[in-house]
Amino acid sequence: MYDKTVRRRRAVLVLLVVLSLLLLTAYFGEAPGGRLHAVQRGFLTVVSPIQDGANKALKPVRDLFGWFGDTLHAKGQRNELRKQVEKLRGEQVADQAEKRSYHELLSLFHLDNQLSVANYHPVTATVVGITPNIWYSTVTIDKGGADGVRLNDPVINGEGLVGKVTQVASDGAQVSLITDSTVGVSARIGTGNATGIVQPKVGDPNTLLLQYLPVNTQASPGENVVTSGTVAASDNSLYPPGIPIGQVTSVNEESAYKSVNVRPFANLHNLDVVQVLTSVAGSLPANLSKLALGLPAGQSSGASGERLASTGAAG
């Protein structure tokens, strides 16, 4: 009895395996139009409607499971997209900063070409700190004595004059802006010869005052105010001539001198990249500076203004 069962079991196995191999061989060997293929197509024709019906009947089940899957997938996608948004936001901020720096550098480049400030050995620096105190108009830059920056070196950006160096460290420096009360700049209106001193207007830190102009000076709103290129008496600082400072907004008639209100060109509230003009020894500005200092008092151009400037505002 046992042998019979075993024999039958083995016979069934062998039969099924052989049948499978025969099917496989025959199907694999025959052309697509063969009998087995035809049987398969016929079976498909028969079961297609059943499959279709089953498919429709089971659609809610599939949708239910699909909903779970989609929800999990959506959550995964959401988390991934959040990470992407954070990353892109960071990149956008960096890009904006780089774009701003690029425009400033481009402006500086144009200004360089226009004014030939390359002769003054400009050192490009990045503003790394702005004094939060409204009483002091100073910024900190990332270049200092190690880069050739010296006290009282003029600082410009693509729009015009920014200020001058008032503190120097090895790897950084503090720049007092032209709106700071300690800064005074010899300047003139347009192409005229008359010079005066630009200083902040008391009570209005965003407006400059070009004062000590001769009474007969012709000035009208809209004219540009530029540096006159004179030398301060108290130090070697030299503002190259022709650097834009601002635009005349109004003219004040006074008894002894004439003064004009000036709106600065440089956006001093949003500084990023600046240039420090480091006129090293031997350069044209340095030589001019040396020559000017060697002259007797009163012979250098704009001497009165310089003296006045040196009393409270070196420049």
Added chain:
Amino acid sequence: MSGSHVSGSLLLRIAALSVALVFVQIGVVSELPLFGVSVDLSPLLVAFVGLLCGSTLGALAGFSVGLLVDLALVQTLGVTSLIFTLIGYWSGRLRELRDPQAALTPLLVGAIASAVSLVGYSVIEFLLGVDAPVSFVLLRQILLGIVVNTIVAMPVWALVRRALEGGLPEDPRRRRRRRAYTTGGLSPLSRT
């Protein structure tokens, strides 16, 4: 289980369950990927039929389900039949020789059946000249297929056992085991 004790009811249940599961597989389960691969209920069904009904019925069920799958999915006829026949026979012999009673037996059987199915199918396809390289991706898919099939093995086992329970004849060995438990002093009821 010898062939002589097979009832028509059991054969009918196996056939109905096979057709139903194959259509559910094609219509629903194949469209719900888990970890990037679809669960394949067919080898689990064949293995569990073998585990419940023995080697002969397991092999027959394997051949039939394989043929149904090959026909319905328009695959090379005979490939799935051959693999499923071996799976059904092996799981049936496992029951006949070892009669494993551990709760995790279906899990292990399901994993092995899935592995044999996936690897065997790949090997035969390669032998038939399918132009596909043996890559890490392929191996990963096979491994993932085994994992997801193992995950669903227990529910499928419960379903198959439930469906075939009424048609299964009384197993003498299990009957003896049950009798020993209830009359051998081990049952709390026997102490009263």
